[in-house]
Amino acid sequence: MRQRHPIALRIGAIFSAACAAFAGACAFAAEAPSKAVTLSGGYTVDVAGVVSGGLAKRGRVLDDLQIGADIDLDKAVGWKGAKAHALLLNNSGAMPNDDAGTLQGVNNIEVTRQRARLFEAWVEQSFGDKGSVLVGLYDLNSEFYANDSAGLLLAPAFGIGSELAATGPNGPSIFPSTALSVRGSWTPNEHVYVQAAAINAHSSVLGDPGGVCTEFEHGLLTIAEAGWRGRGKVAFGAWRYTKKQPDIRDVVADGLPASRTARGAYLLLERQLTGEGEEAVRKTTAFARLGLSDGDTTAFSGGWQAGLLVERVFESRPDSAFSVGVNQAFLTGKFRANALDEGQRLTRAESAIEVTYSDKIGPVTIQPDLQYVRDPGADSGVGHALVATVRFGVAF
Numbered sequence: 024m025r026q027r028h029p030i031a032l033r034i035g036a037i038f039s040a041a042c043a044a045f046a047g048a049c050a051f052a053a054e055a056p057s058k059a060v061t062l063s064g065g066y067t068v069d070v071a072g073v074v075s076g077g078l079a080k081r082g083r084v085l086d087d088l089q090i091g092a093d094i095d096l097d098k099a100v101g102w103k104g105a106k107a108h109a110l111l112l113n114n115s116g117a118m119p120n121d122d123a124g125t126l127q128g129v130n131n132i133e134v135t136r137q138r139a140r141l142f143e144a145w146v147e148q149s150f151g152d153k154g155s156v157l158v159g160l161y162d163l164n165s166e167f168y169a170n171d172s173a174g175l176l177l178a179p180a181f182g183i184g185s186e187l188a189a190t191g192p193n194g195p196s197i198f199p200s201t202a203l204s205v206r207g208s209w210t211p212n213e214h215v216y217v218q219a220a221a222i223n224a225h226s227s228v229l230g231d232p233g234g235v236c237t238e239f240e241h242g243l244l245t246i247a248e249a250g251w252r253g254r255g256k257v258a259f260g261a262w263r264y265t266k267k268q269p270d271i272r273d274v275v276a277d278g279l280p281a282s283r284t285a286r287g288a289y290l291l292l293e294r295q296l297t298g299e300g301e302e303a304v305r306k307t308t309a310f311a312r313l314g315l316s317d318g319d320t321t322a323f324s325g326g327w328q329a330g331l332l333v334e335r336v337f338e339s340r341p342d343s344a345f346s347v348g349v350n351q352a353f354l355t356g357k358f359r360a361n362a363l364d365e366g367q368r369l370t371r372a373e374s375a376i377e378v379t380y381s382d383k384i385g386p387v388t389i390q391p392d393l394q395y396v397r398d399p400g401a402d403s404g405v406g407h408a409l410v411a412t413v414r415f416g417v418a419f
Contacts, residue, residue, distance in 0.1 A: 058095075058098060059094060059095050059098035059099040060092060060093070060094050060095075060099070061092070061093045061094075062090075062091070062092055063090075063091045063092075063093070063418070063419075064088075064089055064090040064091060064418070064419045065087075065088075065089050065416060065417065065418045065419065066086070066087070066088050066089075066416065066417050066419075067086060067087045067088075067132060067414060067415070067416040068084065068085075068086045068414070068415045068416075069083075069084070069085050069086070069116075069119075069130060069132060069177075069412055069413070069414050069415075070082060070083075070084055070412065070413050070415075071083050071084075071085070071119040071129070071130055071410065071411070071412040071413075072119065072122070072410070072411060072412075073119070073122045073123050073408055073409070073410050074409040074410065074411050075406065075407075075408070075409045076396075076399070076405065076406030076407045076408040076409060077122055077123045077124050077396075077399055077405065077406065077408035077409075077410070078121070078122055078123070078124040078399075078405065079121075079122040080122065081122060083116070083117035083118070083119040083122065084116050084117060085114070085115070085116030085117055085118070085119070085130065085132060085133060086114065086115055086116050086132070087112065087113075087114050087132040088112065088113040088114075089110060089111070089112055089142075090110070090111045091108070091109065091110040091111070091143075092108070092109050092110075093106065093107070093108050094106060094107040094108075096146070104148060104149040104150065104151075105146060105147065105148045105149070106146070106147050106149075107145070107146045107147075108143060108144070108145055108147070109141070109143060109144045110141075110142045110143040110144075111139065111140070111141055111142065112139065112140045112142040112198075112199060112230075113138070113139040113140075114132060114134045114137055114138070114140075114199060115137045115138075116137065118133050118134075118135070119133060119410065119412075120133060123396060123399055123408045123410050124399040124400045124402070124405055124408065125373060125375070125396050125399045125400060125408065126185070126322065126323075126352065126354075126373050126399075126400055126401060127178065127179060127180045127185045127350070127352050127373060127375070128178070128179040128180075129177070129178060129179075129394055129396070129408075129410050129412075130177055130178075130179070130412065131177055131178070131179045131181075131182055131198070133179075134199045136199075136231070138230050138231075139230050140199060140200065140228050140229065140230030140231065141160065141228050141229040141230060141235075142160070142162070142198070142199065142200075142201060142228060143159070143160050143161060143162055143201055144159050144160045145157050145158060145159025145160060145161050145204075146158055146159055152210075153209060153210050153211060154207070154208060154209045154210070155207070155208050156205070156206070156207050156208075157204070157205070157206040157207075157208075158204070158205050158206075159203070159204065160196075160201045160202065160203065160204070160228055160235065161196060161201055161202075161204035161206060161220070161222070162196060162197055162198065162201050163195060163196045163197060163201075163204070163206075163220060163222060163244075163246060164182055164183045164197045164198070166206070166208075166218060166248075167218070167220070167246055167248050167260060168183045168184060168187060168248075168260060168289055168291070168312075168314070169182070169183070169291075170256055170291050170293045170310050170312070171293075171308075172293055172308040172309070172310045172330070172331075172332040172346075173310055173312070173328065173330060173332070173346075173348065174332075175332060175344055175346040175379060175381060175390075176330065176346055176348045176377050176379060177377065177379065177392050177394070177412060177414070178348070178350060178375060178377050178394060180326065180328055180350040180352065180375075181328055181330070181348055181350065181377075182197075182198075183195075183197055184289055184312065184314030184325075184326055184328070185314075185323045185326055185352045186287055186314045186315065186316035186321065186323040186324065186325050186326055186352070187262060187287060187289070187314060187316065189321040189322060189323055190244075190264070190268075190285050190316070190320065190321055191224050191225065191226065191241070191244060191264070191285075192224065192225050192241050193225055193226045193227060194226055195222070195224075195226060195244055196222045196223070196226050196244070197226075200226040200227055200228050200231055201226060201228055202222050202223035202224070202225065202226040202227065202228075202236065202244075203222070203223045203235070203236070203237065204220055204221065204222040204223070205220065205221050205222075206218065206219070206220040207219055207220070214251050214252055214253050215249075215250075215251055216249070216250055216251075216252065217247075217248075217249045218247070218248050218249075219245070219246065219247040219248075220245070220246050220247075221243050221244075221245050222243060222244045222245075222246070223236055223239055223241075223243065223244075224239070224241035224242050224243055224244050224264055224265075224266065225238070225239075225240070225241045241266055242264055242265040242266025243264070243265045243266075244262060244263075244264055244265075245262065245263050245264075245265060246260065246261070246262040246263075247260065247261055247262075248260035248261075250291070254294070254295045255292075255293045255294035255295055255308075256291060256292070256293040257291070257292055257293075258290070258291040259288070259289070259290055259291075260288065260289045260290075260291075261286070261287070261288040261289075262286065262287055262288070263284065263285070263286040263287075264284065264285040264286070267282035267283055267284055267285075268282070268283060268284075268285045268320045269281075269282065269283075269320065270282070270283045270319050270320065270357070271319065271320060271321070271322070271355070271357050271358060271361065272357035272358075272360060272361055273319070273357070283317060283319040283320050284317065285316070285317055285319075285320040285321070286316070286317050287314060287315055287316035287317060287325075288314070288315055289312065289313065289314035289315070290312065290313045290314075291310075291312050292310065292311045292312070293308060293309070293310045293311075294308065294309050294310075295307070295308045296308065296309055298334070298335075304335075304338075305333055305334060305335045305336060305338070306333070306334040306335060307331060307332070307333050307334075308331070308332045308334075309329075309330070309331050310328075310329065310330055310331075310332070311327070311328070311329040312327060312328045312329070313325070313326075313327045314326055314327070318355040318356075318357070319355070319357065321355070321358075322354055322355060322358040323352050323353065323354065323355065323358075324353050324354065324355045324356075325352075325353050326350065326351055326352035326353055327350065327351055328348060328349070328350040329348065329349055329350075330346060330347055330348030330349065330377075331346065331347055331348075332344065332345075332346045333345045333346070336380075340382055342381075342382055342383040342388070343380070343381070343382045344380070344381045344382070345379070345380050345381075346377075346378075346379050346380075347376070347377065347378050347379075348376070348377050349374070349375070349376045349377075350374070350375050350377075351372050351373070351374040351375075352372060352373050352374075353371060353372045354369060354370075354371060354372065354373075354401055359371070359401075367402065368403070369400075369401040369402060370398045370401045370402070370403050371401070372398075372401065373396065373397070373398055373399065373400065373401045374396070374397040374398070375394055375395060375396040375397065376394070376395050377392065377393065377394045377395075378392070378393050379391065379392040379393070381414075386417050386418075387415060387416070387417050388414075388415070388416040388417070388418075389413070389414070389415055390413070390414040390415075390416070391411075391412070391413050391414075392411070392412040392413070392414065393409070393410070393411055393412075394408075394409070394410040394412075395407065395408070395409050395410075396408040396409075396410065
C-alpha cells in the first residue's frame with residue numbers, strides 16, 4: 024500500500040477543514056450583509072497571429088473569463104482575522120503558439136485544455152498585521168516570483184520564469200491549474216517580508232481530469248522568498264521539489280531515467296524611476312529578473328527578463344500605459360543533446376522582445392501588442408517570429 028508523505032497528510036487534513044469552513048461561509052454569506060462578500064470578474068479576448076516567420080501565418084482568437092468572490096469571514100461568520108477567496112476560470116479558443124513555435128509561449132491566457140476550472144479556493148488567517156497562514160488551492164505566482172511592473176506584458180515568461188514554470192508533472196501551481204497549498208507570510212515591518220509555501224507537486228483542480236489532486240505521490244514543491252519593498256522591490260527566492268524527478272537525459276543501469284532533485288533560485292529587482300508623490304505625472308518603473316535551475320529535469324537551465332512600465336503615458340488619459348520587455352531563456356546541454364540525437368541542432372537560447380500599449384475606451388480596455396521572437400523553439404531553421412496581438416478586456 025502506498026504511503027502518503029506526512030506533511031502531505033497534514034496539508035490534506037487542513038485543506039479539508041478549510042474547505043468545510045469555506046463552503047459554510049459561502050452558504051452563510053448569501054444571507055450575510057453584502058459588505059461581507061465582494062464579487063468581481065473580468066472577460067478578456069485576444070486576437071493574435073504570426074505576421075512573419077514562425078511555423079505558420081494565421082489569426083487566432085482566444086479568451087479568458089474570470090469570476091471571483093472574496094469573503095470577509097469576520098463579518099460573515101464571526102471568524103476573527105480570516106478571509107476566503109474563490110476564483111473560477113473559463114478558457115476557450117485557439118493556441119497562437121502553435122503557429123509561433125516558441126518554447127516559452129507568446130500569450131498568457133493560452134491553455135492546452137480549453138475548459139472551465141476552479142482556479143483558486145483558499146482561506147487565509149491573519150495574526151495581527153504582521154503574519155498570516157493561507158490554506159487551499161493557491162496560485163503561487165500571485166505572491167512568489169512576481170513583480171507588478173511586468174504585469175502588462177503578455178509573454179508568459181514575464182509572469183514566472185520558464186525554468187520554474189516548466190517543472191513538475193503538470194506544471195507548478197500557476198495558471199491555469201493550481202494545487203493544494205499551505206503558505207505562511209511574515210512582515211516584521213512595512214518594508215521587509217518573508218514568505219514560504221509547501222505545495223502539492225501535482226497541479227490539478229476541479230475541471231481538470233481527475234479533479235482536485237488530494238494524493239501527494241509526486242511529493243511537494245517547497246518555495247521561500249524574502250524581500251524589501253519601498254520605492255521598488257528587491258527579492259530573492261529559492262525552490263525545491265521534495266521527491267526526485269526523472270533526468271531528461273541520463274539513465275541508470277536498467278535503462279530507466281536517473282533520479283535528480285529539481286531545484287532553483289531567482290532574483291527580482293524593481294525600481295520606480297519617476298512619479299513619486301505626483302499623481303498627475305506619469306510613473307515609470309524598471310524591472311530586472313534572473314532565474315536559475317538544476318538543469319537536469321527540465322529544458323531550461325535559467326533565464327532573465329527586464330523591462331520598463333510607464334503608467335499614465337498621457338496626462339489626459341489616466342488609464343494609458345506603455346511597457347517594453349526583453350527576455351531570454353537558456354536551454355540545458357542535455358535538452359540540446361537530446362534534440363541533436365534526433366537530428367535537430369538547437370541554439371543555446373530563445374530570445375524575445377515585446378512592446379505593448381494599453382488604454383481604456385469607456386469600460387473596454389484595448390491593448391495592441393507586438394512580440395519579436397528570435398529563433399523560436401531555439402531552432403535557427405525557423406524564421407524569427409513577429410507576433411501581433413490585440414487584447415480586449417472588460418472588468419465587472
